[in-house]
Amino acid sequence: MILIIIAIISVVQSLFGVGLLLFGTPIMLFMGYTFPVALSILLPASLTISVLQLLIDKSVGRANLRSFVFFGLPFLALGLIANLSGLLKLNIEVMVALLLILSSALRLFSGPKRWLSAVFSKHAHVALATTGLLHGLTNMGGSLLSIYCSSAFEEKKLVRQNIALGYACFAATQLLILVATGTFEPSLTPLYSAAIAALVYFFIGQMLFRRVNASGYNFLFSGFMVACAGLMLSKEYLF
Incomplete structure (x- = not known):
């Protein structure tokens, strides 16, 4: 079942640079997987697609890589180590649900998204550090990473490639x-997930990326985020 889910959301990540972690994390937590196990299965698949995007399109400069390395990764490491060590008593399910709702709101309402994009553009290093910290704590920094890259680039290929660069750095x-x-x-599951992600990218993702029409995407993407958030909160408070 989890490999089928990975295959489906690999299509989304192949198209837009995010999806495997953004959707896979809450789904796996709802299914009863622990946070480290979810990471162990999802990260190889996410890293595989990101690396393939970078190798094939080749449109990312070294300056962008330095920004991720010096400002994003230290705070990502801090957040993940704090989570794994138990130094912070976090309710991961609730945090993930709240970030999903925030992400969907930013996609649905152009005003907050434009405001946050302007803040990210003006304070890029702080925004990247914040994104890294939240991603380390929850594995859910994809939407903030998307806004960060969208604030720096307009052409969809450059946006997707810089998201792929950030995701590759984060996942590694x-x-x-x-x-x-x-x-x-x-286990063999991370290996299987990476292989499935690669196959989906080569045989489906690239073709759809060339043909995709973005109209209506934000609405569907946001609706799925809210549905995932509802599942997480229902698990926490109803079951």
Whole structure:
């Protein structure tokens, strides 16, 4: 079941640069997986698609890489280590649900999105550090990363490529931390998830990216976010 889910949301990530972590994390938490196990399965698939996008399109400059490395990754590492170590008593399900609702609101309402995009553009380094911290804590920094990249670039290919660069840096760092802290869950499932993600990208994702019409996407994407948030909150407070 989880591999079927990964195949479906790999299509979304192939198109827009985000999806596997944004949707996969709340779905797996709702299904009863722990946060480290969810990361162990989702990160290889997400990293695979991001690396393939970077290798094929080749449109990201070194300056963008330095920004992610120096301002995003240290705070991502801080957030993930704090989560895994139990230093912060976090209710991951509720945090993920709230971030989903925030992300959907930013997509549905242009005013808040324009305001946040302007803030990100003016304070890029602070925005990237905040995105890294939230992503480390919850694995849900995809929407903020999208807004950060959209504030810096207008052409959809450049936006997607810089999202892919950020996601690749984030995923590689998260995997290294999981291995170093002994919380990575070794099994064949992460390998299968990465292989499925690659196949989806090559045989479906690239074709759809060339043909996709963005009208109505934000509404559907946001609706799915709200549905995932509802599942997370219902699990926390009803079951």
